[in-house]
Amino acid sequence: KAGVTQTPRYLIKTRGQQVTLSCSPISGHRSVSWYQQTPGQGLQFLFEYFSETQRNKGNFPGRFSGRQFSNSRSEMNVSTLELGDSALYLCASSTRGDVGYEQYFGPGTRLTVT
Amino acid sequence: GIQVEQSPPDLILQEGANSTLRCNFSDSVNNLQWFHQNPWGQLINLFYIPSGTKQNGRLSATTVATERYSLLYISSSQTTDSGVYFCAVGSGGSNYKLTFGKGTLLTVNP
Numbered sequence: 001k002a003g004v005t006q007t008p009r010y011l012i013k014t015r016g017q018q019v020t021l022s023c024s025p026i027s028g029h030r031s032v033s034w035y036q037q038t039p040g041q042g043l044q045f046l047f048e049y050f051s052e053t054q055r056n057k058g059n060f061p062g063r064f065s066g067r068q069f070s071n072s073r074s075e076m077n078v079s080t081l082e083l084g085d086s087a088l089y090l091c092a093s094s095t096r097g098d099v100g101y102e103q104y105f106g107p108g109t110r111l112t113v114t
Numbered sequence: 115g116i117q118v119e120q121s122p123p124d125l126i127l128q129e130g131a132n133s134t135l136r137c138n139f140s141d142s143v144n145n146l147q148w149f150h151q152n153p154w155g156q157l158i159n160l161f162y163i164p165s166g167t168k169q170n171g172r173l174s175a176t177t178v179a180t181e182r183y184s185l186l187y188i189s190s191s192q193t194t195d196s197g198v199y200f201c202a203v204g205s206g207g208s209n210y211k212l213t214f215g216k217g218t219l220l221t222v223n224p
Contacts, residue, residue, distance in 0.1 A: 033211065037155070043200065043214040056210040088155045092212075103147065103202075103212060105157040 001027060004093050004106035012112045018079040021109045025072050025093030032074040033103065034066060037088040046089075049074055050096075078111075086113045116141045116205045120215035127191050127222050135186040135218045137201030145204030145212065146177050148186050150197055157200065160186070191222045 005024045013019050025032050034046040045058040049068035066076040072093075078085055088110050092103040117140040127133055137146070146164045149157040161168050161175040163184065168175055172191075177184040188195055198219050202212040 031210070035212075035214075042216050043202075045211040045213070048210040050210070058211070090155075090157065101145070102159070102162040103145075103204075104159060105149070107154065107156040110155065 004091055004104055006089075006091050006106040006109050008109060009107065010110050010112075012114060013081050014114055015081055015083060017081050018077060019081060019111060020075055020077045021089055021091075021111075023074045023076075023091030023093075023106060025074070025091075026104055029093035029095050029104075030072050031094045031096060031101075032068055032072060033092045033094075034074070034076050035090045035092065036060075037090060037108075038084075038086075043090070046076065081113045083113050085111065087111060116143070116203060116213050118201060118203055118213050118215040120199075120201050120218050122218060123216065124219045125221070127220070129191060129193060129222055129224050131191050131222075132187070132189045133191060133220065135188070135199055135201075135220075137184040137186070137203075137215055139182050139184075139201075139203050139205075141182070141205050143179065143203040143205045145202075146184055147202050147212070148175055148184070149200045149202065150195075151200060151217070152197060160199075188220075191220075193222050193224055196220055196222045 031050045033048040047057045068074045090108045091106045094101040119138045148160040165179045174187045198217040202214045
């Protein structure tokens, strides 16, 4: 069974631009979560989706948004990019929405904002 | 929210040595996972262990939920074990997120 995939793997953007990252979960997984990893803040939760519904959102500004499609694929969007948005963005999927189920992570998208 | 503390923050070993990494958490959990982050950034699942003991080759883990800690044991360490090890916990039925510790940076020298 294929793992979680994320595209693109690397991205360079300029301040003020917007970016869309994509995540395809493991087949059969319906829950998709997004995390941001930076050297200063570590791994922080962005949001979680299940059956196209956002059920939880972390403490990030409204410039960070996401959505999930009927096939469980998910996208996250960051508008008006800032230098501080440079980070590794990781997507995770699990079979069900309960946090008690094992989460599997994709390889990440490394975003650099210049 | 739940707090997760990992220790030690850094660990340097000679190849062949054994090590123990610790994860303390501040509340009851229904998910606890150990990950190894590879040099390219991907989190590799090591154990899903909200309670009990598991073993996988040279690695084993124990979670004592009642005392709110988990241990990851690495025996006969190899240079390929180097990297950052994260503990992450999930708590609460409607929380839907993992909270990560800051990680332990393990360096295994030949």
